[in-house]
Amino acid sequence: MDIRMASHGYVRVGVCTPACRVADVAYNCEQIRNLVAETPDCRFFVFPELCVTAYTCGDLFFQPLLVEKARSALLELAAFTSEHRVTLVVGAPIAFRGRLYNCAVFLSDGEIRGVVPKRFLPNTQEFYEERWFSSASDLEATHLEWEGQRIPFGDDLLFRAGSMPDCLIGIEICEDAWVANPPSGRLAVAGATLLLNLSASPELLGKMEYRRALVQAQSARCLAAYVYASSGPGESSTDLVFSGHSLIAENGAILAETERFRFDSQIIVADLDIERLVNERFKNNSYGSSRSEASFRVIEFSLADLTCEQLLRPVVATPFVPQAVEERAHRCHEIFAIQTTGLAKRLLHTGATRAVIGISGGLDSTLALLVTVKAFDKLGFSRSGIETVTMPGFGTTQRTRSNAERLAEMLGTSLRVIPIDAAVRQHFADIGHDESVHDITYENSQARERTQILMNIANQVNGLLIGTGDLSELALGWCTYNGDHMSMYAVNTGVPKTLVRYLVSWCADAEFSGAIAAILHDVCDTPVSPELLPPHENGEIKQRTEDKIGPYLLHDFFLYHAVRLQNRPSKIFFLAKQAFGGDFSDPQLLHWLKTFYRRFFSQQFKRSCLPDGPKVGSVVLSPRGDWRMPSDASAALWLDDLHQLEGVVGEG
Structure with a gap:
């Protein structure tokens, strides 16, 4: 008996760690398109931080050719979403008024629906992001003007699926999740049930366990689904190694995660129970009494529904009795x-x-x-x-x-x-x-x-x-x-x-x-x-x-x-x-x-x-x-x- 996913409150999300080449925009976008084409039973995909160019371009981010090529690629990917009836969230550098921003770009319905810049830029130890990028806190405008399209721009954006109003999506980028007061907290208080993190997190000894615990804890604290897409080993290994450790969590439970250190493209897919998350919030008066000091702009997008017989999430027969x-x-x-x-x-x-x-x-x-x-x-x-x-x-x-x-x-x-x-x-x-x-x-x-x-x-x-x-x-x-x-x-x-x-x-x-x-x-x-x-x-x-x-x-x-x-x-x-x-x-x-x-x-x-x-x-x-x-x-x-x-x- 086939059922419509949305009728039971589920959203299927694919979290991708594509193979990449540093500064090769054409190759990187081809990998993005291939992952989508190879996963026909999914309509929503999240990709890593700066995946269009690769995260480790260094001073190549100052090259206009790279930034302009990334912009053209985003327009092409936007058209791709219309052809395949999918929604993509990808990472790319965005130039605006003499500044460069590390951004998450929301692509759906053949358009760029919104652009979210990173707020917290790490600039210690192995990180030098302030050398190239400006923070969302420096932004003085609310829209980009690209080829006649007025695109919402800022970290005050929420994206609502028209077919499922409770599926409200908030976005933060890598370091945003590691700070004392992550943006995802205020996004959740504002109603976001699905939190996305586009990340490029280098691998260090013991970091995998810490990263997993961080994702679990934030999904539990926010009573939300938390999707973490991380860059893989195709990134530059000049000084660092990236493992491609991507995760999908829901209210404190890890539903899926990728195998690390693989050079080929990977995708994990899980069905997120948005209806459950809303109900958890109904019952939690601490969530109900939380207040957000910021105001948010809500952008509607079309999310194609799916029918399925089998859920892509664990459903255990003995919920009171652990299997292990x-x-x-x-x-x-x-x-x-x-x-x-x-x-x-x-x-x-x-x-x-x-x-x-x-x-x-x-x-x-x-x-x-x-x-x-x-x-x-x-x-x-x-x-x-x-x-x-x-x-x-x-x-x-x-x-x-x-x-x-x-x-x-x-x-x-x-x-x-x-x-x-x-x-x-x-x-x-x-x-x-x-x-x-x-x-x-x-x-x-x-x-x-x-x-x-x-x-x-x-x-x-x-x-x-x-x-x-x-x-x-x-x-x-x-x-x-x-x-x-x-x-x-x-x-x-x-x-x-x-x-x-x-x-x-x-x-x-x-x-x-x-x-x-x-x-x-x-x-x-x-x-x-x-x-x-x-x-x-x-x-x-x-x-x-x-x-x-x-x-x-x-x-x-x-x-x-x-x-x-x-x-x-x-x-x-x-x-x-x-x-x-x-x-x-x-x-x-x-x-x-x-x-x-x-x-x-x-x-x-x-x-x-x-x-x-x-x-x-x-x-x-x-x-x-x-x-x-x-x-x-x-x-x-x-x-x-x-x-x-x-x-x-x-x-x-």
Whole structure:
């Protein structure tokens, strides 16, 4: 299913490091045209500083022949943009009123739409730019007059794509990004979502890492996309070497970068999510309160839209779980530290030296138990003060019960085994419920009986009841109201299900060993289930959560994109197709995405009265933290957005 890029807020940008020859304008422009012609699925291209002439011309910049040839080449490239329906931003020397300026030239619609001169000219160590160029601060005019065309000139220019008004482009040049107060900051405050830097950055030991960090940081600070195009090794090597290290960043993440030290032309292409950047700014009141002292001229240009099936940007299937093993382990360590510290603080505040936790042998209660154990260790409390309670019922299997009991014993906690069958049957008799009817009353009665037991034991031992439910369950409302939904401190409330499994596995490898680690790995291999329905005849779990509500892998993906990035449902569907490929069919994705939205809206009332619990990542649903939503909001608008896809993908 092809989609229009602009309809989902994407702009495709090509960042080029062309092969070059010093002072050979014809050759350099040929390389520019070749890169564009070889990349037909892109309409917007950014090239390095002074790429028309090369950056390292030195005193040849004083030669009128070179400057005049560069001017003619710009007019030719402008005509080229009309022929190929592209937009180019190239670097060239511009002569004006007896001064020479190092400029970025914006070419589109067959014209030179604007010229932006460099403001900060490095003139220390290996740099001598003030020998040849004047700064934008010296400029006394607002326009150039070339062959009857009046061209906007100055570093107060912003360029807006007519087909996507939120794609507002600001430009700075090389050194501008390395100063204490870069122009890109005021450009972003003025609304620029896409920041371009045309650069010629020589390579030095350690500079690559610093350059990458600088680009990442500026894109994050400005809540913008930052495109950095740098000159390659075709530049003069008289005293310096240029590597051609170009980068594309978006809000602190590097989307693409070139291979360094290549003499042939290179291009990297990425799809930038302008819609996301605008939304990030909506949510950030620090950005909203920023003010720009300067005024800017906005120039419209035409940016041809593209259709595509595949995005040129990473779309990971597990946004909460890093793919790299080392990064994942680091994140698990951080989350576990946040959880244990949060619980330790609550224990200190309440003066409690006892804790109560219901354990089932499942993932969530196991993680909560491990957090509690380490919090007690941190405070120097005896683990015997942890009252672990396992409450076998109608659906409990031998596997989960055994894992729960053995784990509690090996960890040195106090263990109580309290079967709930008789108490629940008495309750059924009291309310007149037929035990053979396995409906929601049958299931929730068990959950509420367990919570009643745990609450009362907490009162009995003067302890704190530790909640076990996770973020994904809260998003879907997959918890019993006033049952497992309630506790005195919920340590997993900020951890999504896909990450819970990795946390338990990490604990097995990093925090524990031996028989305890073996049990933890078996818990990770156990199907997710509330175990409220009787098991199969062979004793295996019959009730599997994901058969009922859908794969947590998908729901965590939907949650991240719906809450963290505020993407509309149709865009989430498109992104899910990118992330999951052939793992799920289009009808399956649509079916479970509808399920997510129906449940997410209908179950808000459970999230409106959550117990306290620590935020560990960028998504949390606490009404006291990041998420404030009416419990009676309608899902119609979001479901209607998905209904429009039904004719294309069918029903799942």
